Amino acid sequence: MKTIFFKFVILVIPLFVLSCNTSKEEELTFLTFNVWQEGTSVPNGLEKIKNVIMATQPDVVCFTEVRNYNDEDWTTKIANALQDSGLNYYKGYAGGDVSFISKYPLEQGKQLFSNTDKGTIATFDLLVNDLRIVIAGAHLDYTYYACYLPRGYNGGDPDWKMRTSDGLNPEPLTHLDSIRNYNFKSTRDEAIAAFIKTANTENDPIILMGDFNEPSHLDWTERTKTLFDHNGVIMPWTTTKSLSDNGFKDSYRTFYPDEVTHPGFTWPSYVHEKASTSWTPKADERDRLDYIFFKGDQVTVKDVSLVGPRGSYVRNKIDSLHTENEIFMAQSLLWPSDHKAVLARLRFIK
Numbered sequence: 001m002k003t004i005f006f007k008f009v010i011l012v013i014p015l016f017v018l019s020c021n022t023s024k025e026e027e028l029t030f031l032t033f034n035v036w037q038e039g040t041s042v043p044n045g046l047e048k049i050k051n052v053i054m055a056t057q058p059d060v061v062c063f064t065e066v067r068n069y070n071d072e073d074w075t076t077k078i079a080n081a082l083q084d085s086g087l088n089y090y091k092g093y094a095g096g097d098v099s100f101i102s103k104y105p106l107e108q109g110k111q112l113f114s115n116t117d118k119g120t121i122a123t124f125d126l127l128v129n130d131l132r133i134v135i136a137g138a139h140l141d142y143t144y145y146a147c148y149l150p151r152g153y154n155g156g157d158p159d160w161k162m163r164t165s166d167g168l169n170p171e172p173l174t175h176l177d178s179i180r181n182y183n184f185k186s187t188r189d190e191a192i193a194a195f196i197k198t199a200n201t202e203n204d205p206i207i208l209m210g211d212f213n214e215p216s217h218l219d220w221t222e223r224t225k226t227l228f229d230h231n232g233v234i235m236p237w238t239t240t241k242s243l244s245d246n247g248f249k250d251s252y253r254t255f256y257p258d259e260v261t262h263p264g265f266t267w268p269s270y271v272h273e274k275a276s277t278s279w280t281p282k283a284d285e286r287d288r289l290d291y292i293f294f295k296g297d298q299v300t301v302k303d304v305s306l307v308g309p310r311g312s313y314v315r316n317k318i319d320s321l322h323t324e325n326e327i328f329m330a331q332s333l334l335w336p337s338d339h340k341a342v343l344a345r346l347r348f349i350k
Contacts, residue, residue, distance in 0.1 A: 026128050026348045027302060031058035032209035032290050034139075034339035036271075038067050038074045041338075043273055048336035050081045053101075055330040056307060056343055057087065060102045060126065062209035064139035067097060075099040096120025098137035098210065104128045112136070112198055113191040118143070121195050121210075131350050134202055138210035140191055140239065146183035147215050149173040150233040151283035155182065160279055170282050172231040183238060188214055192239045196246050205296030205348055208248065211339060215287040216240040218253045223260050227322075229284040240291070248293040251344040255304040261325045266290040266340040270311040270318050277338040281316035290342050298349035305329045308340035 033052065039045020053061060066074050075093045079101055082089055092100035094109035098120045106124040113121040119141040126133040145155030152163050152170020163171045173179065183189075199206050220235040240250065256262035265286040268277040278285065292304075305327045311318040329343060 024129070024131070024350050026131055026350075027345060028059040028128065028133075028348070029056075029343060029345045030135075030207055030209060030292050031056060031061045031307065031341055031343045032064075032211070032292055033061060033307075033341040034064045034211045034290060034337055035066070036337040036339065037065050038063075038069065039336055040067075040069065041274070042271060042336045045336045046077060046081060048272070048334050049078060050085065051333055052307065052330055052336070052341065053078075053082055054085055054087065055333060058343060059104065060135060060207075061089075061100065062135070062137040063099050063101075064137065064211045065097055066093070066099045075101065092124045094122040094124070096122055097139050098122045100124060100135065100137060102126060102135075106135075113194045115141075115187050115191075118187040119191045121191050123198070128348075131348060132204045133348065134199075134204055134206045136195060136199075136206065136208045136210075138191065138195070138208060138212060140188040140210070140212045140214065141186040142213045144182055144186035145213060146179050146186075147220075147235075147237075147287060148280060148285065149179050149182060150231045151229045151280055151285055153280045153283060153285075157182075157185065162280075162282065170280070172229075174231055174233050176233070176235065179233065179235065180238075183214070186213075188212065189238045189242070192242050196242060199248075199295065200246065205294065205299050206248075207346070208243070208293040209291065211290050212239050213289055214239050215289065216250065216253065216291070217244070218250060219259050219263065219288055221259055224263075227260070228263070228286055243293055248295045249301075251292040251294060251301050251346065252288070252304050252342060255301045255344075256326075260322075263322055264288040264306065264326070264342075265312050265323070266306070266342065268313045268338055269340045270309045270313070270335065271338055272334040272336070276313050276316050278313035278316050284314045286312050286314060290339055292342055292344040294346060296348070300347045302345040302347050304342065304344045306340050307343050308337070309335050
């Protein structure tokens, strides 16, 4: 009798374990890439953008600064160029200046926010086997660029000129309320509020990528207040703080939590065959403006890299100071954008 019982237990326990272990895992790579006026700012821009995708081969790409010049569908153009080189992608464009390509089907494209040149947020459903992931692309308002004020420059209102009384040296504005009020004149906070309102109705994982045109509250901290011409300012930048308060995680800062050893600068990048991309020739304007955020109980970060050249412009000269600990992919390619790109590998468990 005991022998029969033990045989039953031995047979049943593995079956029980197998029946309970029904979770599925997917690992996907996401690239956010500001393509600087869809590559028209540099010679052979489309080819250079294609080469970046070929070198990194992401599962999903979010493009910003998609203009569809001459009424030509730029997302189709880049997808066709990649197909000619052996990479096949689905396309997703829902309007504005944000688009996607993906190795997996994209459905239900829609705009959550669009205000002419004041920003776009668009979303699609990404279908990976039986997993649904909401992907969102954002290109936020570039005006009222408040992080220039502490560096002694205007941020687009009334102009982009140096703030100065002697005509020679920048005069930083470091009063937090003044910086905050200036920042709120942009539409960045309205765009992110619209996105969060929709995101809070979702149960599936959400990935938000793009160029925010605003630094992170995780970067302008006590530890960096004397670095990068922050000039003593510790700033809780609105867009990233709002996302964090609503359960979103910044993939780069999750993987690299130290904002001093891994500042993650994406702006202003060195560009091949172009002069300086700096807007503040007498200041260090380097910031992390390009992000991949995620939300979901079963989403984890496996790896994150910057994509592009190591150098950025500091006081109008190319410099790589403070980047020695960071990983750069595709840095030997002829770089086509004033922004670096960001690549994140995320794991999803269902």
